[in-house]
Amino acid sequence: MIATIVQWKELGQTxxxxxxxxxGITFAFSVGIWGSGQFIELSRNDRPVAATVxxxxxxxxxxxxxxxVIVGIVVMTQK
Amino acid sequence: xxxxxxxxxxxxxxxxxxxTNGFHDTANVVATSIxxxxxxxxxxxxxxxxxNFVGAFISISVAATVxxxxxxxEVITTTIVFAGLIGAxxxxxxxxxxxxxxxxxxxxxxxxxxxxxxxxGFDAILAEGLxxxxxxxxxxxxxxxxxxxxxxxxxxxxxxxxxxxxxxTRGYRYGQVISGGLLALAHGTNDAQKTxxxxxxxxxxxxxxxxxxxxxxxxIVASATAIALGTYSGGWxxxxxxxxxxxxMDAAQGFSxxxxxxxxxxxxxxxxxxxxxxxxxxxxxxxxxxAKRLSAVRWGVAGNILVAWLLTLPMAALIGALTxxxxxxxxxxxxGPVLVxxxxxxxxxxxxxxxxQRGAPVTAAGG
Numbered sequence: 001m002i003a004t005i006v007q008w009k010e011l012g013q014t015x016x017x018x019x020x021x022x023x024g025i026t027f028a029f030s031v032g033i034w035g036s037g038q039f040i041e042l043s044r045n046d047r048p049v050a051a052t053v054x055x056x057x058x059x060x061x062x063x064x065x066x067x068x069v070i071v072g073i074v075v076m077t078q079k
Numbered sequence: 080x081x082x083x084x085x086x087x088x089x090x091x092x093x094x095x096x097x098x099t100n101g102f103h104d105t106a107n108v109v110a111t112s113i114x115x116x117x118x119x120x121x122x123x124x125x126x127x128x129x130x131n132f133v134g135a136f137i138s139i140s141v142a143a144t145v146x147x148x149x150x151x152x153e154v155i156t157t158t159i160v161f162a163g164l165i166g167a168x169x170x171x172x173x174x175x176x177x178x179x180x181x182x183x184x185x186x187x188x189x190x191x192x193x194x195x196x197x198x199x200g201f202d203a204i205l206a207e208g209l210x211x212x213x214x215x216x217x218x219x220x221x222x223x224x225x226x227x228x229x230x231x232x233x234x235x236x237x238x239x240x241x242x243x244x245x246x247x248t249r250g251y252r253y254g255q256v257i258s259g260g261l262l263a264l265a266h267g268t269n270d271a272q273k274t275x276x277x278x279x280x281x282x283x284x285x286x287x288x289x290x291x292x293x294x295x296x297x298x299i300v301a302s303a304t305a306i307a308l309g310t311y312s313g314g315w316x317x318x319x320x321x322x323x324x325x326x327x328m329d330a331a332q333g334f335s336x337x338x339x340x341x342x343x344x345x346x347x348x349x350x351x352x353x354x355x356x357x358x359x360x361x362x363x364x365x366x367x368x369x370a371k372r373l374s375a376v377r378w379g380v381a382g383n384i385l386v387a388w389l390l391t392l393p394m395a396a397l398i399g400a401l402t403x404x405x406x407x408x409x410x411x412x413x414x415g416p417v418l419v420x421x422x423x424x425x426x427x428x429x430x431x432x433x434x435x436q437r438g439a440p441v442t443a444a445g446g
Contacts (some may be wrong), residue, residue: 002409003197005206005210005211006210006211006215007212007350008349009210010351010352011215011216011219011350011352013346013350014216014223014343014346014347014349014350015219015223016351017342017347017349018223018224018227018342018346018347018348019223019226019227019230019337019342021282021338021342021345021346022227022228022231022338022339022341022342022343023110023227023230023231023234023291025258025338026231026232026234026235026334026335026338026339027231027234029250029251029254029257029334029338030233030234030235030238030239030331031238032250033238033239033242033247033250033251034238034239034242034248036246036250037239037242037243037246037247037250038242040246041243041334051392062371065257069257069261072261072342072345073137073264075349076137076138076268076345076348076349077138078138
């Protein structure tokens with residue numbers, strides 16, 4: 001009986017969205033921190049090209065976090 | 080005239096519940112930021128309060144579920160809604176008094192279900208909505224938050240494991256401004272909507288709104304304000320339980336717990352599931368702790384919280400049913416609700432006075 005009452009589609013979408021957003025944002029933010037750390041470290045070691053690449057990767061990851069947050073809020077307001 | 084008096088009492092009681100909800104759930108929103116040192120208590124609570132207010136305006140899906148999908152609006156009266164609210168507030172205050180982070184949402188739904196059953200039997204319950212939109216998501220959501228937070232923190236440690244600890248801690252502390260803000264927004268939108276739903280249900284029961292009506296603007300503004308004020312006045316006892324007694328967190332764990340909590344609550348809100356923000360964030364906190372080391376979680380404290388969770392629906396339902404029975408002793412007029420309100424206010428004042436004697440709580444204003 002419960003199987004017919006539960007809104008499996010909505011529940012499944014909720015779980016999927018939670019996993020993608022929860023894990024994705026934490027992962028992207030971690031990459032952002034990694035990029036910042038590597039940028040500082042490599043700059044100190046006089047490796048400007050590698051430092052720039054790490055910095056760009058980190059910045060892109062942080063942009064992804066910002067984008068995901070904005071998209072999430074916009075989706076929320078549209079229902 | 081009598082029904083209008085009851086309606087006014089119901090709206091005031093619902094807003095009082097909303098205030099206690101914010102007060103009670105402040106811990107869910109700010110505990111991790113405070114315990115990891117990402118923000119000072121006064122800043123974290125003020126920020127959460129503001130975003131609670133904003134969050135209340137971004138969706139009405141949950142309000143619609145509470146108003147239309149849990150109990151049969153055709154048999155609901157304003158007195159039933161009132162008794163349900165008293166059940167929820169009473170249980171909220173009992174668990175607050177003992178410092179247990181139980182669910183305000185389940186207390187509210189339990190209270191309304193209990194009073195509705197006492198008044199009109201089990202026919203008053205919409206089993207499909209109660210099971211499909213409340214009970215099943217209530218079980219699934221904290222488990223998902225636990226797994227998401229655990230997986231996310233495991234991944235994070237792999238990514239930043241070789242970085243200098245200083246920059247990692249600073250980075251995640253900054254990140255907690257975002258994750259904590261999202262969590263406050265999520266809390267505002269899911270929890271304030273429950274009050275909107277209950278007031279809408281009372282307005283429908285009183286014949287002031289059609290059965291398919293959405294919450295009026297004044298209801299949304301009043302609910303947003305009440306929860307924000309409650310959050311600003313937040314309870315330090317529960318913050319301590321969530322923030323330090325379940326696990327001792329580092330900033331990365333705080334970020335992953337808040338991120339997982341916000342993701343689960345926002346996704347659920349989008350589909351109209353009125354879940355417990357308390358359960359979800361505690362699931363996230365435990366997940367981020369267990370992923371690092373199972374013994375890092377103080378399972379005894381977690382067990383106490385679990386017991387409070389299990390008791391919430393039936394206890395709030397019981398108090399709601401008893402309250403309804405008590406009001407009916409005085410007939411169907413406003414006398415019963417007025418007497419219960421006076422008694423409830425006396426008990427609240429007594430509880431606060433007793434709590435004050437045992438030690439002053441740390442509030443936002445007090446830092």
